Amino acid sequence: MAHPFPPVAYGGSSSTAGQGMAHAHRSTTTLPHPGTHLSTRELYTSATPAFRRPDHHIQRSPSFSSLRRHNPLSPTSTPAAYASLKMDAGYPGSKTQPSIPPLGSLTSLGHLSYSDQSSTPIKVDINGVIDKGFFVADSEWTCYRRNYFSCVCSFSLTPMMHNAPIRFLPTGSTQAYNVYGFAMCISAVVSDNDSHTIDLVQHTPKRDKGPIAKPEKVRLSAKPPQASHHPLTSLYAGPDGSLGSSRYEQGFGQSQQSSAPTEHTFERIQFKQATANNGKRRAAQQYYHLIVELWADVGQQGGSDPWVKVAYRKSAKMIVRGRSPGHYQSERRGSASSGPGGSGGGSIGGGGYSSGMLGPSEYSTGSSMMGGGGYGQHYDPRSSGYGGTRHHHELTMEPMISAEEVKAIADTKGYQYYPATIYEGEQDPRHQQQVELFSHARHDVSESGTTHSMSAAFDPTKVKSEMEAGLPSMFYHGGPYYSAQRCGRFEGKATSSGQYPTLIPPPSTTMSMT
DNA sequence: CTCGACACAAATAG
């Protein structure tokens, strides 16, 4: 598995489009390879969950932006608040990023333990951040089949002992395997039918010109638990380009290999196929789930295939649109139900905590991610009253979230992010709020089947929302902090808002600063 | 209808 893809340079492309592409120049952008670390650009671009390029995608979408600016689309599209977590920070002006689809709780397919004398049980955590490409439409997480998305994956073992041999005992089996290494991969399945897998494809920057492949398992080392304390730390790579966390690992010389990083970003991924019935017909809408999997290398113990799946985490259900954005803009799915708009109330409470997802998610496994949040579509940032305040604490523990939390949340209407919105609404770049999230990452690995309480990890308390004082930069490079920026609109709704302790900024009060 | 390919244009990054 050296590299799933050849390095990006497929220079060969001739001229198809006239655009410019002669050769891959930016090699940087090459697809991530498993043992390699990303280059700088990559780091920022995708590797970093939180940091993506500042604006990039958002603005990019012509359709949305333009449309949105001039015409508000239907209510549905109304912009909502986003939770942006990114910290591009450093400076105001950056745009924020929309929320990202949450991952559900971790599902273990067996038990890991150190095989030394200690036999210490190992708790596994999988972190995955779907970075880019997704937005909420009609309260459902949506993306375009043709657009890229990326997924940052990492896992951690607690406790971490690098030299100790590990054993894996699949659930329901008595046969334990020696684990020589780990790898992660992403895949997708149909929501209704887990057995129905959907292929994911990975392009090179050259896109059509370059080869495409399926995401492959990438060998990774566990991220040290310590990293956890800094959510960001783990997430963000050091400036030097190497992942901070990886250094730790390597330093120890774990068996995995020096080249194994602790985190891998699958970039330029797209679904091979769109979900069926994208809302058009009466037929039931199909949904997919992205799955972040952790595999163990058991050598030949299990037969020819050395890889045994240890655990995985499914994302919230999502719709993959097969057509151009333009087609959907005017179109409305059906409806009714979810109509976000309709409800302005998106309130549902579903909860989302989105902001936290990124950072904390890193270490908190199941918890935070559900972000969906519900913001319906309120357009009024202020008028409505959500005024700031709605909030509450409950977010953390929303009962509702459990099993179908994902669903629920999603239904709830997550935040929708629309770039344009920002413009229209208000742009306050400066409202960045820093959030320190730290949840402890404790969760039980035991067996959480699927549903778990995710809430636990999130501590509203810890989150700090305010801080605008302008120190964005500080946090940023300081490292570990997470700052979330909000964009102008806080559509926060009561309900949802509750979920976001962090994000909810006082309506205009704070923002104007600076 | 969906998928795939081609091509254009916009935005970003350097």
Next chain:
DNA sequence: CCTATTTGTGTCGA
């Protein structure tokens, strides 16, 4: 400021 690169997406054709 300019250019190279990358990505989103409109559209056509299969």
